[in-house]
Amino acid sequence: MTHTQRDAVLISATALNTLLTGQQTVSILAVRSDDTSCPRPYKIAPRIPGAIDTNMAEDFAAPSHPLNGSRPLPEHTQLEQTIRRLGLKRDNPIVVYDHDGNLQAARVWWVLRWAGFKNVRMLDGGFKAWSDLALPISHTPPPIPTPSDESIHIGQMPVMDADATAQLARNGILLDSRIQTNYIGGVTPAGLPRRGHIPGAHSLPAPDNLAENGQFLDQETLRALYISRGVKNAYPVGVYCGAGVSAAHNVAALMMLGITAPMYPGSWSAWISDPARPVATGDMPG
Structure with missing residues (x-):
């Protein structure tokens, strides 16, 4: 890094x-x-x-x-x-x-x-x-920005769909950014979505990227964290979470390590929409 x-x-x-x-x-x-x-x-x-x-x-x-x-x-x-x-x-x-x-x-x-x-x-x-750091803080309403006329060009960050995510879990390293209890799964309370993880995914909750002060871990500690989940430069790596939010945190951490990782935008909430898709439980990739 x-x-x-x-x-x-x-x-x-x-x-x-x-x-x-x-x-x-x-x-x-x-x-x-x-x-x-x-x-x-x-x-x-x-x-x-x-x-x-x-x-x-x-x-x-x-x-x-x-x-x-x-x-x-x-x-x-x-x-x-x-x-x-x-x-x-x-x-x-x-x-x-x-x-x-x-x-x-x-x-x-x-x-x-x-x-x-x-x-x-x-x-x-x-x-x-x-x-x-006791830097200036405002308690007044936010300013009204002057609108821009920018055009956007979407697709500048890599994404993957459910099939590509499942394949990556088999052939590379798929990281699950959710908290551990959602990854482990097991009995799901009534009225809540199924819990568990995509088979083959490794748990790396996004908050683990942070030190106690809320800032990202120092360089070597962050690298060691990802190596502990099997992340190596030679292996393809991808990320998902519950809904494509906390996964972005892990994508950012990987980018700091020099690794460009695709995200599964639909993540777990899209994965479980198809009852035919497999679900693993427990604290191991499965």
Whole structure:
């Protein structure tokens, strides 16, 4: 892993603060979601000055669909309209952050990369890293961005469908980014989706990428973590999760290791839509 690879994915709070004092326009997205990690209401939530709110599920996913999962990739027109409304431009740096170790922001980072925006990074450690340094915080409503006229070119990040995912689990390393209990599976409570994992998948929960301070693990520790799951440069590697959200976190970690990994966007929520697809349980790949 090189610093260049890491710096293409992450930006530190100190570096972002320096960037904001320069002459270049920087777009900052405060990624909100419907879970409890996001302060409410959004408009008066503490934010990095100038940060614009965006809802991950509404802006960077299509509506749930049985065949495509609970967080499908957004349609071209929808995503292009979102990017224009947020005022994003390819020539300007884009920084995304959340209040949850970038577990939500990683999806936004991934979708923007998929749409052809290469100059987009996650704030390492998210909002906590910024506030821990006592850097300026705003409690006023977000600014209204000037709309852009950017066109997008989707498909700039690799994806795989269910068949390719199953094949990768047999012939390479398939990583499951969900928490361990969902991976292990077993008896599923009434009314909830089946639990377990795609046969052959190795468990690597996305939060394992983070140190106690919420920032990504240092270079060598991160490398050792992925090697422990069988990841090697010579092996094909792919990632899935519950709905294509936390998997983006592992894709980002792999990119820092110099590995480009495809994601199964529909992930588990799409996999189990077909009752004929096999499900493994237990703490081993199966």
